[in-house]
Amino acid sequence: MRLCFQLNGRPVEIECEAADTLAELLRNHLNLTGTKVSCEVQVCGACTVLVGGLPVSSCTLLAYEVRDKNVVTIEGLAQPDGTLHPIQQAFIDDFAFQCGFCTPGMILAAKALLDENPKPSEDDVIHYMDGNICRCTGYVPIVRAIQKAAETLKESKK
Amino acid sequence: MSEQKKTDFHVVNHSVPRRDGRAKVTGKALYVGDVKLTGMAYARVLRSPYGHAKIVSIDASRAAARPGVIAFLTGDNLGGLNPYYGHAVKDHPLVAIEKVRYAGEPVAAVVAEDERAAFEALEFIDVRYEELKPVLTPKEALEKGAPLLHERKFEAGALRGFEGDVTAGRGTNICQEAHLRWGDVEAAFAKAAAVVEAEYYFPMAYAYAMEPYVAIAEVNENGVTIYSSAQHPFMVRHDLTTVFNLPVSQIRLIVPFVGGGYGSKSYTKIEPLVAACAWKAKRPVKLQLSVEEAMLTTRSDDALTWMRTAVDSNGKIIARQAKIYMNTGAYAENSPLVCEKATNRCVGPYAIANVQIDTYSIYTNTVPASSYRGFGCAQVTMAGESQIDELAAKIGKDPYEFRLMNVAHPSEEFFPKMRAFDGNLKQDLEIVAQAIHWKEPRSKGRGRSIGCSVSDAGAYPLTSTVVRVHADGSVSIMTGSTELGQGSHTIIPQIAAEELGVPFENVRVVASDTAITPYDRSTGASRTTTLMGRAVLEASREAIEQMARMAADVLKRAADEIEVIKGGVQCGEARLTWSEVISRYYGLPDGEVIGRAYIRKSGDFAKLPVFWETACTGVEVSVDEETGRIRMEKLATAGDVGLAINPALAEGQDIGAATMGMGIGLFEELVYEGSQLVNGSLLDYRVPRFSDLPRDVKLQLVENRDGVGPYGAKGGGEAALNSMPANIANAVYDAAGVRIRQAPLTPEKVWRALKEKKAEGRKQ
Ligand code: FES
Ligand code: FES
Numbered sequence: 001m002r003l004c005f006q007l008n009g010r011p012v013e014i015e016c017e018a019a020d021t022l023a024e025l026l027r028n029h030l031n032l033t034g035t036k037v038s039c040e041v042q043v044c045g046a047c048t049v050l051v052g053g054l055p056v057s058s059c060t061l062l063a064y065e066v067r068d069k070n071v072v073t074i075e076g077l078a079q080p081d082g083t084l085h086p087i088q089q090a091f092i093d094d095f096a097f098q099c100g101f102c103t104p105g106m107i108l109a110a111k112a113l114l115d116e117n118p119k120p121s122e123d124d125v126i127h128y129m130d131g132n133i134c135r136c137t138g139y140v141p142i143v144r145a146i147q148k149a150a151e152t153l154k155e156s157k158k
Numbered sequence: 159m160s161e162q163k164k165t166d167f168h169v170v171n172h173s174v175p176r177r178d179g180r181a182k183v184t185g186k187a188l189y190v191g192d193v194k195l196t197g198m199a200y201a202r203v204l205r206s207p208y209g210h211a212k213i214v215s216i217d218a219s220r221a222a223a224r225p226g227v228i229a230f231l232t233g234d235n236l237g238g239l240n241p242y243y244g245h246a247v248k249d250h251p252l253v254a255i256e257k258v259r260y261a262g263e264p265v266a267a268v269v270a271e272d273e274r275a276a277f278e279a280l281e282f283i284d285v286r287y288e289e290l291k292p293v294l295t296p297k298e299a300l301e302k303g304a305p306l307l308h309e310r311k312f313e314a315g316a317l318r319g320f321e322g323d324v325t326a327g328r329g330t331n332i333c334q335e336a337h338l339r340w341g342d343v344e345a346a347f348a349k350a351a352a353v354v355e356a357e358y359y360f361p362m363a364y365a366y367a368m369e370p371y372v373a374i375a376e377v378n379e380n381g382v383t384i385y386s387s388a389q390h391p392f393m394v395r396h397d398l399t400t401v402f403n404l405p406v407s408q409i410r411l412i413v414p415f416v417g418g419g420y421g422s423k424s425y426t427k428i429e430p431l432v433a434a435c436a437w438k439a440k441r442p443v444k445l446q447l448s449v450e451e452a453m454l455t456t457r458s459d460d461a462l463t464w465m466r467t468a469v470d471s472n473g474k475i476i477a478r479q480a481k482i483y484m485n486t487g488a489y490a491e492n493s494p495l496v497c498e499k500a501t502n503r504c505v506g507p508y509a510i511a512n513v514q515i516d517t518y519s520i521y522t523n524t525v526p527a528s529s530y531r532g533f534g535c536a537q538v539t540m541a542g543e544s545q546i547d548e549l550a551a552k553i554g555k556d557p558y559e560f561r562l563m564n565v566a567h568p569s570e571e572f573f574p575k576m577r578a579f580d581g582n583l584k585q586d587l588e589i590v591a592q593a594i595h596w597k598e599p600r601s602k603g604r605g606r607s608i609g610c611s612v613s614d615a616g617a618y619p620l621t622s623t624v625v626r627v628h629a630d631g632s633v634s635i636m637t638g639s640t641e642l643g644q645g646s647h648t649i650i651p652q653i654a655a656e657e658l659g660v661p662f663e664n665v666r667v668v669a670s671d672t673a674i675t676p677y678d679r680s681t682g683a684s685r686t687t688t689l690m691g692r693a694v695l696e697a698s699r700e701a702i703e704q705m706a707r708m709a710a711d712v713l714k715r716a717a718d719e720i721e722v723i724k725g726g727v728q729c730g731e732a733r734l735t736w737s738e739v740i741s742r743y744y745g746l747p748d749g750e751v752i753g754r755a756y757i758r759k760s761g762d763f764a765k766l767p768v769f770w771e772t773a774c775t776g777v778e779v780s781v782d783e784e785t786g787r788i789r790m791e792k793l794a795t796a797g798d799v800g801l802a803i804n805p806a807l808a809e810g811q812d813i814g815a816a817t818m819g820m821g822i823g824l825f826e827e828l829v830y831e832g833s834q835l836v837n838g839s840l841l842d843y844r845v846p847r848f849s850d851l852p853r854d855v856k857l858q859l860v861e862n863r864d865g866v867g868p869y870g871a872k873g874g875g876e877a878a879l880n881s882m883p884a885n886i887a888n889a890v891y892d893a894a895g896v897r898i899r900q901a902p903l904t905p906e907k908v909w910r911a912l913k914e915k916k917a918e919g920r921k922q
Pocket of ligand 1: 038136
């Protein structure tokens with residue numbers, strides 16, 4: 001079937017099968033392999049992308065569900081000139097990843113959090129991010145990075 | 159090594175940002191799952207529903223006729239291959255042959271144009287099984303008349319990692335046994351002032367690297383090329399040379415970024431299977447396992463440890479004896495080495511005059527066990543560090559003070575025939591005790607524990623590298639060390655930048671392609687900083703020596719007039735950068751200088767282990783007496799790393815390891831019912847999440863520069879896991895007075911123990 005949606009700010013029109021998940025569509029047909037797939041049962045959050053600004057697990061969302069919607073993947077976060085989004089920068093600065101497999105999903109979930117709550121407390125971060133697993137970092141640097149990114153974003157809005 | 163004592167570092171010992179940072183936050187980092195080759199086909203695997211069964215017949219003709227199917231693989235169509243692999247024991251067929259030994263074992267594979275076609279074809283493979291009685295625990299497997307898993311006798315693999323023989327295939331289900339003794343334990347226990355004796359259990363755990371196993375293979379006239387998520391490409395290459403009967407030069411393993419390993423991706427996993435599929439299909443073939451399938455591929459050995467430890471009247475530990483039964487699952491994988499290591503590590507970080515440890519790794523009809531971060535040490539430290547606290551309680555001593563007075567001292571030869579102790583546990587303990595406010599009173603329902611461990615690092619010193627200095631002064635390092643997230647591709651250029659006096663930015667890594675990068679035995683056992691680090695340091699120095707000679711040549715001066723300065727040379731008034739030296743030497747602004755290094759078991763590395771891996775961890779937990787639920791409130795670590803090439807990365811290893819250890823202490827466990835794994839999915843296997851993290855975390859590094867790695871560095875990254883399960887058990891005892899000797903300490907176990915204690919209290 002024919003599927004039209006906005007992907008990282010650009011219109012996409014593509015053929016997909018009814019059974020294709022959004023993760024399959026992104027990775028296999030659109031070559032956007034930044035979205036990672038791990039548990040495939042909506043537990044780990046590795047496959048998180050933003051649909052209409054909200055974080056969803058692309059491993060279990062059928063592709064056609066995003067018709068006419070706005071999808072943002074990790075590839076769409078940095079500015080066209082390569083400047084990293086403050087969350088991306090904070091993840092680097094605070095060593096908030098090791099293997100990096102959870103990172104795209106983690107960063108997008110964090111973006112959804114900060115869009116909704118620009119000044120989250122530590123509790124807010126932990127609560128919101130609980131659906132994203134990281135097996136490497138013990139989470140502590142991720143919480144720190146998200147809070148730092150919140151600061152930077154606040155500064156830039158001033 | 160006087161230069162090892164250099165102090166004015168400009169790149170090393172700094173937390174420079176990760177080299178892979180930008181790639182990993184933008185989704186550009188390439189993992190095997192992201193690789194697509196032209197003409198690539200896809201494999202899926204059919205797995206055994208039975209724990210132990212004979213394959214009476216297998217017929218894939220209906221599957222082969224399905225649309226899109228290109229080829230299939232079964233145990234009876236492998237003519238031309240040597241299907242058994244294993245670096246310690248060649249017991250593992252790349253796909254089941256004649257029988258299956260665990261539920262989930264690959265029985266057949268289908269290759270098709272796309273994954274879905276391959277998957278859909280699986281149900282058209284007709285397999286007839288004749289069930290055999292499964293053995294599921296070491297106890298069952300050792301009973302008289304127990305069915306045998308392996309009937310054949312095995313040769314010991316040359317790369318097994320230890321000197322003793324292998325036990326597998328001698329008419330029993332014993333895969334490996336190891337025995338360690340010194341002194342006279344019987345006499346020591348007879349005269350002891352106090353003894354504690356008990357049985358402890360460490361569960362089967364799943365490493366859950368978030369990237370499940372994945373490999374792409376191509377077989378053609380050039381040989382076999384495999385992209386894999388393997389930690390040890392050179393070890394996998396070795397196994398494949400026998401499977402395909404090809405020379406080393408015709409097997410090529412390429413490892414891009416790896417999405418977590420923690421030991422679970424060490425040694426050969428799915429590579430022989432996918433290579434055989436590619437050989438059948440005559441096409442590049444990709445095999446991407448799901449997490450559920452990864453859980454059916456490897457796990458940690460679970461261990462039942464009987465242990466007794468004795469003290470004299472001064473509170474000095476005088477004897478330890480243990481008998482350990484490890485459940486190794488259906489195939490040996492790396493368990494023979496885990497068995498050897500568990501035996502050594504069971505002694506603990508204490509100087510004990512009388513020791514007897516007997517370990518048995520037993521084949522059972524369960525998922526094969528292999529390496530897992532900590533590698534035998536975590537299993538036995540659950541017993542060892544629990545027992546230290548029990549013993550302290552028995553003689554009325556503070557467990558922290560008790561440790562302080564018994565831990566091995568710096569340079570003490572606490573373990574016969576091995577390297578003298580190169581850490582400082584007293585210092586580590588003190589740091590952690592302070593960080594968790596050991597001496598201060600506990601609030602109600604809270605308990606604390608401090609634990610430590612020591613591992614004779616399994617890092618066999620065999621590593622080589624090439625450092626290429628280009629005519630513009632930039633540098634490429636060829637390294638076989640894989641980037642699993644630990645940061646090897648950051649610390650390696652840090653060391654070269656330090657030595658060559660060039661900016662970190664200008665040093666790049668070419669990594670983990672066995673056709674290009676020089677031999678490095680493995681990336682595991684916390685070896686990379688110590689061994690690859692030293693190799694990079696020495697190769698950089700070799701390049702410098704060459705460039706100094708070249709400078710003498712171009713300046714027409716004697717070699718001893720050339721002085722090496724940061725980033726180049728000086729001779730009288732003349733100063734040349736490396737770029738100028740190379741360009742002037744060749745007469746063109748191009749060309750390069752190649753520095754090499756080979757590390758082997760000699761010199762600083764003659765004595766094993768090349769370092770003792772040690773760390774100390776401390777926790778404070780709260781126990782909810784109503785529900786039995788434990789929460790880790792505080793965590794402190796002291797990583798005894800010699801010198802941190804990159805402190806932030808070293809600390810990241812400690813907290814990562816401690817978090818995994820916490821998971822095993824609190825809830826991680828693979829559960830079997832009969833021969834079926836019943837929680838084989840992330841829905842049911844719980845790993846630590848954000849909400850589990852302790853709110854008070856203090857990570858510290860102890861840098862005494864006492865290792866044999868570059869500038870006195872040594873390995874880290876496992877040790878903070880090892881003591882955590884025992885820490886949790888000890889802290890629960892401290893908080894609630896109940897002693898639980900089985901990890902994980904699930905709410906149910908804690909609740910039951912509390913209930914029993916109450917009942918006993920009422921009786922009295
Ligand atoms: S892969 Fe989608 S939630 Fe885990
Ligand atoms: S960085 Fe490896 S899983 Fe998060």
